[in-house]
Amino acid sequence: MEKVLTRNIEPGKAPTDMAAYEANGGYQGLRKAMLGMSPLECREVVSASNLRGRGGAGFPTGMKWSFVPMDDKCTPGHKYLVCNADEMEPGAFKDRLLMEYDPHQLIEGMILSAYCIGADLSYIFIRGEYVVAIERLRQALVECYAKGYLGDNILGSGFKLDMYVHPSAGRYICGEETALINALEGKRANPRAKPPFPQVSGLWGRPTIVNNVETLCNIPHIIDRGAEWFKSLGVGEDAGTKIFGVSGRVKNPGCWELPMGTPIREILENHAGGMQDGLQLKGFLPGGGSTDFLTQEHLDLAMDYNVISKAGSRMGTGTMIILDDQTCPVGMVLNLIRFFAHESCGFCTPCRDGLPWTRQVLEEIEQGRGKTEDLDTLEYQINYIGAIGNTHCALAPGAMEPLQSALKYFREDFERHISGSCCPYHSGKGA
Amino acid sequence: MSNAKMIQSDISSVLTSQEMAEIDHELEHIPYKSGAAIDALKIVQAGRGWVSDESLQAIAKYLDMSAEELEGVATFYNLIYRRPVGEKVILFCDSVSCWISGCDGIKQTISDTLGIDYGETTEDNRYTLLPVPCLGACDRAPVMMVGDDLITHLDDNKISEIFASSKSGGQS
Amino acid sequence: MPMIYVDGQEIVVKQGENILEACLNAGLDLPYFCWHPAMGSIGSCRQCALVQYQNEEDTRGRIVMGCMTQVSEGARFSLKAENATQFRKAVVESLMLNHPHDCPVCAEGGECHLQDMTVMVGHRDRRYTGKKNTYRNQYLGPLIEHEMNRCIACYRCERYYRDYAGGKDLGAQASHDHLYFGRHEEGVLESEFSGNLVEVCPTGVFTDKPFLKQYSRKWDLQSAPSICQGCAVGCNIAPGERYGKVKRVHNRYNDEVNGYFLCDRGRFGSGYLNSDLRLDYAGIKNPDGSFFAVHQQQALDTAVEWMAGKKVAAIGSPRASLEANYLLRELVGSKNFAPGFSDQEADLIGSIVNILQTTKSINPSIKQIETADAVLILGEDVTNTAPRVALALRQSVRNKAFELAEQMGLPPWQDAAIRNLAQDQRSPMTVVSAMDTRLDDVASTCVSLAPDDIAAFGHAVAAALAGETTDNTEADAAAQMLKAAKNPLIVSGSSMAHQGIINSAAAVADALNQATTMLSFCVPECNSLGLALMVADGSSSSLKALAKRAAKLDALIVLENDLYRRGDKELIDQLLASGTKVITLDMYENDTLDQSDLVMAAASYAESQGTLVSSEGRAQRFYPVHSPAAERLPSWQWLLRLAKITGHKKLAKLENFDQIVVACAKSSPLFAGLVDVAPLNNFRDRGSKIPRQTHRYSGRTAMNSDVSVHEPQQPKDHESPLSYSMEGLNRDQPASLIPFVWAPGWNSNQSLQKFQSEVDGPLKGGSSGVRLISSSQTGAEISPQVGKIILKPHQWHLVPMEQIHGSDELSSHTDEIAELAGRGFVAIGRKVAEKLAVTEGDGLLVKQGEIECSLEVRILSRVAKNCIGYSAGYSETQGLTAGSLVGLEVDKAWRRSGPEMIASDKAAFEQVIGGGGASNV
Ligand SMILES: Cc1cc2nc3c(=O)[nH]c(=O)nc-3n(C[C@H](O)[C@H](O)[C@H](O)COP(=O)(O)O)c2cc1C
């Protein structure tokens, strides 16, 4: 298949600089837009492409942009485009690749996106630990300013855009788009209530779009080659390609650009090389640490938003985490809940206090001190913390997804911990 | 004594002109001074390793904020250190993929090798060990960062190698 | 008005409100924590959950937060749905994970919102078996106790302290379940409104520290509706008493005045009531200068002996009730009565009354002040002279944000969203003052001018408004700002002791000539305006005039007034020391009392009743919280008895308080409204009096057994509809008669909503108080401007700086307030400090003629040229006269009070850092 997002990427090799990027068709999309397309025309191409956000929720990108007030409907002042490069979801490792090896692709995508919504200032909000990506993006920005792709009058179009790399001070919640906005404002990164949505009142109270790295990386190609081409890339219901990843105890963990709708089995067996010797697949989180477990029976599903949704999980970031038969599911869920409890911003009660409570119950079970009632307590907590709307943002419901599905598929394991008063796995890494 | 009483001369006795220049640079595209709070904390930390009370008060004053406001920000984030750290911070990933790949054992090896647990600094002040949320290198698990360097595919041998060689002068 | 369904019941709701408000308005009990009627919603606690259904068919619905969900026509909700009740219970259960089981020793116990909500949701059994988090508490100064372990992280403290009250030194730190609310490091809270934390916090994290030292449960406190005596704003308070001591002061809601909040002087400044220095008995002076305690009757007889058939004059007091002042004036006759203002003050407040009676603008209530969308402040540091008004002004600058929100269709209660939208955009406020004010941080423009120039500035604004060209661009800008506003407000007052400033404020207001213009004056004392109204007919005397006649007077009665605070020593000495028999009614020893021949122990405001007129012209009644201890009597009773014994023609006929009020009301058309201020003594609510004690008041039979094991009779209150007992009803009565709030299931102050007609609205019994001043609208009469003072070299213009803690006579006798007041000070600009080579905490001599005051240096960030400030009303500065010209000199003999006062000394700075805060959790 045709590589789109990763066509310039070959891990181990040097990252793509301006010359290499342009040599391979880079900034074509930008030229095309600047020289002959209105922002609205560009946006319509993106809408028509059926591109859905790659940050986790899969929201249609064109539609999201359409809520930004344009020209006469917008009070005077800045508009902002923000790239969400916070990537801290456990098990997610795709944005790192895109930024480290092809920074210009992201930047071109951002310039085009900013053009679509009329933004004049843009930020790449990137987690601070991505030192290499930060450095490479900064270098690329210098190249862009030198070339006139950024600044006052981009390619003579009259369009003006500045771009900054903003390394985060580190919190998973900063990935939530409204928390991210607070972080950019130099505040505590508590998520904001919606409505109002950032599209109308975001950074500094001004219209703001937050998009994921991978989402933005698609834009130059869509503008350059059109909506129909993009749609044709997918092999299932959804359009385009996607970076899918696999981690856990498989033979060949990694990530690969594949068509949307690629069957899970293909990803797992062909690309990740199947399970390591002596291990069986027990279950997997298809889209990162805040998605529900799926199992063997789901291996033939296509990685499409709705398909995975119907199966009871979420596409999320498209980076799967594999649970093998010798790793304790309780331990794995406990690890995740520990993470989420620690990364809770502390704003709302069910998450701030509910997650530590869940963690404590799981710890008791994992350490062999669990009681049968504890399973009821866990169900109770899932009801309490897990529903969208019960909490202020989606962190806590996301945290509950692995737990609720683990109880569904691996209930026996929980019960064995309780009846045997110990962790039956003793795999040397649980407990 | 309240931070509000700290005057200009105190700021410049704490912050270097280089630090102030870097903060000013950030302020160029930020509409409110307090908006540069995180940048300023990072700038100061970059040179000093951590943010002391004195630095925090000086930064707050420089940005027309109260120490409380800035403290609220500083203590929210994982990568702002309000206590002294060693020359290098070990950010050890203990999230799910690394856990599946056996990071708990590796953490134990590090602790045994360096004699420190999470939140602690080695006696020679070279390393501070901290847990970090998923480092986004799950395909190369287990991983950690030592200073600015990402180290992947950790195992016990690698750990002793890293920290042995570091004792004889830096590691890559 | 939309109609919604809650559990099938049709409820008519207010357009735009949220469903939590709608439920509370409908009398339904929906638990909540983070929402506050004055601060709106943020949706953090998740306690107010209920189920919303899409339509009639939808049976599952989904959980929404009541405080974050706007009502809309036909919307369907359920409070009782299983998933909603389960969820609310789970919220409390998780809030309880780390909450200590210390209710029995917690000051909040018995009036704890968390306790109430826990019972309300039915949470009982603990399932969590883990360890609880514990925190380190901080020292936050003498007023507020900090106990972080009790925190439920509702963010109310931060939102109140920072967002609402503008405090900067308290906030959320850390995150997840390690959230910490406190200061960066231990230390005294800087806000003048910190005390409200006690009532804002739904549990016992922030509690009333002085109260802890003499603690009683809420249910054991006896309370009465009262009025704060701390300044002229007239905030409604509910002091609580037990064992004869006023233990604490809580806010008493009045939607038009203080709403939910008091300042710290008001809340904590009543500590003096319990001081050992209070007078218990009347006394007659011995030849050696000491006093000989006598019974009430003996004191009265002596006084009558000195008065009968003699030349008697009297001096009233702006800190005494209207009734007491009225009796005193009638007793000696108008000509022989001086109101007890300093002569300068008399002129200033007289002219303010005059202006208020003639201006074309509105004299606003605090609630109206909050609606201002442009504010011009002339010469007042409002936070220190009328604190509660300053808190309202802080809200007024938010109107810009509300305007933006409205454009976006955001309801005003969407607090966080509106703050994010508006960021730092505020409605304009121009502060024109001689030096720093505590509102500078929210002002759009600060102008530093000497008092004379402030007046000139005001007149320039007026001129600009009248269309004249001025050469003062700042004044032009201020004029533009006011003109562009829908509800412009001008604030001024008497604290600069400058007639011209007051006049200029009136001139600006009238020049605006707009029906919505508001003009508000700050005046010093709780009854300054009442007294000024009483002598508005001009028939009364002045201190100076009385002093001139002093030698001819046989007796002089002084009512609750330390005259040495009113005029220079020479004048007062002349008044008191010329062989005249001086009879003083007061509650506390002071210089005037020392000069008296006979002293009558006056009851405090907490032991008596009376009417005060606030700066808004609002007459309000306060009632005794407990019956007077020992042999104290309310001043009005002393005076009525005197009148009866001396057989005063008019007064001798009066039998009770109500009749005094009626007589006073008849004495002047200005006082006609007095009869409506509060119900008469014979008012009964469903047949009974209103109890001052809660229905759970305990130990009544035994609490005085150290004195007598026989249960004493409860004192009888013959003068008001309130009783000193627990029998009766405390529900739906007139607003002026609510001694405390309590409702079934609602033991905390949140029960207030059961007394409100609607959320944040007036009480069911109305808004208490009657406004006495109405304006003829003819335009303020303004006296000509005074000439400009010319300074000689090395002379400074002395500007008074009122201090919320320290400048007020009575509250300063409270230990905690005295601690906060610190030493008397002289305030100078940074440049002057550099020139004199002094830093904060050094000493300077201020020389005013013969008088020399040695004062501590404070350094200000803005000061008008040639001006220096001094702490007004401090003992150290007694003798200094506002507006005088003084010299300044370094005090070589000065000793600094401690290293914490050194601001620029880094070594000392390092000594005090560290300690407290989340980083130490
Ligand atoms: C707790 C939490 C963490 C998130 N972290 C990220 C992240 O690291 N990167 C990201 O792109 N989106 C993250 N998201 C999703 C963002 O809120 C947002 O939906 C996304 O950036 C939108 O981009 P898209 O429309 O391009 O997908 C997170 C959401 C939540 C609730």
Ligand code: SF4
């Ligand atoms: S769900 Fe968790 S992370 Fe999200 S707002 Fe609530 S406390 Fe913060």
Ligand code: FES
């Ligand atoms: S009161 Fe509604 S969420 Fe707190």
